[in-house]
Amino acid sequence: MxxxxxxxxxxxxxxxxxxxxxxxxxxxxxxxxxxxxxxxxxxxxxxxxxxxxxxxxxxxxxxxxxxxxxxxxxxxxxxxxxxxxxxxxxxxxxxxxxxxxxxxxxxxxxxxxxxxxxxxxxxxxxxxxxxxxxxxxxxxxxxxxxxxxxxxxxxxxxxxxxxxxxxxxxxxxxxxxxxxxxxxxxxxxxxxxxxxxxxxxxxxxxxxxxxxxxxxxxxxxxxxxxxxxHAADTAAFTASPLPIPAGAPEGLADACARGLSDLAALRVPANGPDGERVLVPAAGIPWFLTLFGRDSLFTSLFALPYRPELAEGTLRALAATQGTAYDADRGEQPGRIVHEIRHGELAHFRQVPYGRYYGSVDATPLFPVLLDSYTETTGDRTLATRLEDQARAAVSWMFRDGGLDESGYLVYSPDPKGLVNQNWKDSEGAICFLDGSQAEGPIAVAEAQGYAYDALVRTARLARSVWGDAAYADRLDSAAADLRERFLRDFWMPGPDFPALALDGRGRQVDSLASDAGHLLWSGILDAPHAERVGRRLLEPDFFSGWAIRTLASGRPGYHPLSYHRGTCWPHDNAVILLGLARCGLKEETRKVALGLLEASAHHGHRLPEVMAGYARSQHPRPVPYPHSCSPQAWAAATPLAVLTALRETEH
Structure with a gap:
């Protein structure tokens, strides 16, 4: 037509x-x-x-x-x-x-x-x-x-x-x-x-x-x-009511309902390690209606307390596609969790490295994090037992190929056939110094160290409570404690009193003030005093736009309100930060970010976009759209569920 x-x-x-x-x-x-x-x-x-x-x-x-x-x-x-x-x-x-x-x-x-x-x-x-x-x-x-x-x-x-x-x-x-x-x-x-x-x-x-x-x-x-x-599939997924507390902020119920409906639509079929059919959250429309390691893991984590079947499907699908060999063209390494699955012609003929592309530094530690979180939330030990080998392989990758054994940190190097940056801020130039120049690798981004710490702690817990391997658990706990101590020493910047965005290939602090620091509250790698200082700093006007926390603090040379990862506001990024603020007991800060996200959601028909421009609320009465945002998008759809979790935790 x-x-x-x-x-x-x-x-x-x-x-x-x-x-x-x-x-x-x-x-x-x-x-x-x-x-x-x-x-x-x-x-x-x-x-x-x-x-x-x-x-x-x-x-x-x-x-x-x-x-x-x-x-x-x-x-x-x-x-x-x-x-x-x-x-x-x-x-x-x-x-x-x-x-x-x-x-x-x-x-x-x-x-x-x-x-x-x-x-x-x-x-x-x-x-x-x-x-x-x-x-x-x-x-x-x-x-x-x-x-x-x-x-x-x-x-x-x-x-x-x-x-x-x-x-x-x-x-x-x-x-x-x-x-x-x-x-x-x-x-x-x-x-x-x-x-x-x-x-x-x-x-x-x-x-x-x-x-x-x-x-x-x-x-x-x-x-x-x-x-x-479509109606039957959606109803089966959305029918179970959510525990919206009395006196919840306006728009929370609507945003959660909208998010669940979008997550129902974004589920795609995949296979588990035994060939079983599972449904997993695809990343988003139009470019990413497929399994993504990082995106599907975070989406499942946000939805875990309310829709644990997403986590189960994601874990099974990622276990089935976990790396088993070394393939430089697509970044595959034994134990590494896949970044992206593609089924198209160009992937088939390897004209793009995305048939199975493994260029991610963070999907692998997030895999055991989700596995333990699923076990803890549901009380079901069956999946942790079934995926023990895959969880151990993921931890082995963190030490052997991820960099923990060699440099003491999870690191990545730019991939000439794939992604320059392999953390969630994966656009070129996203990991930048204060002057805006891109850091050169091997790069150790801050949030990935937090994920690694959490993965070690949680895998140790699985080893003790499910697998019966106390000696392995002791080794992982020791490695986690050592990583936590070194991280504060190497990443903390005394001047700004804030963590560096990353360490570059020469061990220099990448000194941009970035939202990645908020992920450290969620993973628990910071002690309470440092975590509280980070949490409060993220609510200052250069970070908090009034709708959400920016990826990069405004007023610095590297900042741009319409840059994909250098000044925009990502709901999922804020969801991780929210869960960290709630973990640290920062009730006022939690509520402020939650209200900003919900009010932004209301301006989008209660559907949060993948990303919003970084303009302050004082500059325009509505959130300014990012021009190339995916919609619907999975971890943005799951963000209201994380908001619900954070608000419930701070009310207890």
């Missing part, structure tokens, strides 16, 4: 998503806002353009909705001769399928013939091709074709043994199907529908994505079927 002005609608369910224009259409955009039908990292529908009676339809009601997208269209009309009929359109997605219902209602007392034409195409672009970084990937031997049959068209993509296809089927069958123009594979489907006097006719369309290496999607013929499936 035709891209009339207005916002896009995003539908997401079961690992598939569609980005549709106000008229329900797809124009094949690239860059920061791609549209289309996406499944397993590929765009399976790149054009979907409707004309009615030979012209683009007028949009009476633009597309909107979540379980399904609804819009109302008409042929062009005038005040003196209004449209002969109206098209009520509903679209929905399920696993690998987009369904569309067009109900045409005759507005006149005489029969009317409606002439509809739909132009469809599938470019099978890998999501990495669609980004705005201008990279071009060689695809020797790739071939796109299209074939027709009585009720639709099939688009096929082949490159060597790689084969994907997309089918478009309709009921009733088209009167004609014809190619639009070479060399494109786009085809036009035409219908002539008879509408009786004040009567109606219906056209059903089904787009099915058959991705390489994936099972065939289940048959879904109507939006109603897809909506019912």
């Amino acid at each position: 035709n891209g009339a002005p207005g916002p896009d609608t995003t539908l997401v369910h079961a690992g598939t998503f569609a980005v549709l224009g106000p008229d329900g259409g797809v124009r094949g955009r690239r860059g920061t806002s791609p549209d289309g039908l996406f499944h397993r990292d590929a765009r399976h529908l790149s054009r979907w353009t409707l004309t009615v009676d030979g012209a683009a339809p007028e949009v009476l009601v633009p597309s909107s909705g979540e379980a399904s997208a609804l819009c109302v269209l008409t042929p062009p009309g005038t005040r003196d001769e209004p449209a002969a009929y109206t098209v009520f359109c509903e679209q929905a997605v399920s696993a690998g399928v987009l369904t569309e219902s067009l109900r045409l209602v005759n507005n006149r007392p005489v029969p009317v013939e409606a002439v509809l034409s739909l132009t469809a195409d599938a470019d099978f672009a890998d999501q990495f091709e669609l980004r705005s970084d201008k990279r071009r990937y060689e695809k020797d031997g790739a071939r796109r074709t299209a074939s027709t049959d009585g009720d639709g068209v099939t688009f096929t993509y082949e490159r060597g043994a790689w084969r994907s296809r997309t089918t478009v089927r309709s009921s009733p069958a088209p009167a004609a199907i014809r190619p639009v123009r070479a060399p494109d594979t786009a085809h036009r489907l035409d219908w002539h529908l008879e509408l009786p006097s004040h009567g109606a006719a219906e056209l059903l369309l089904t787009v099915t994505a058959f991705a390489h290496g994936a099972p065939a999607p289940a048959a879904v013929r109507t939006p109603a079927e897809a909506v019912a499936e």
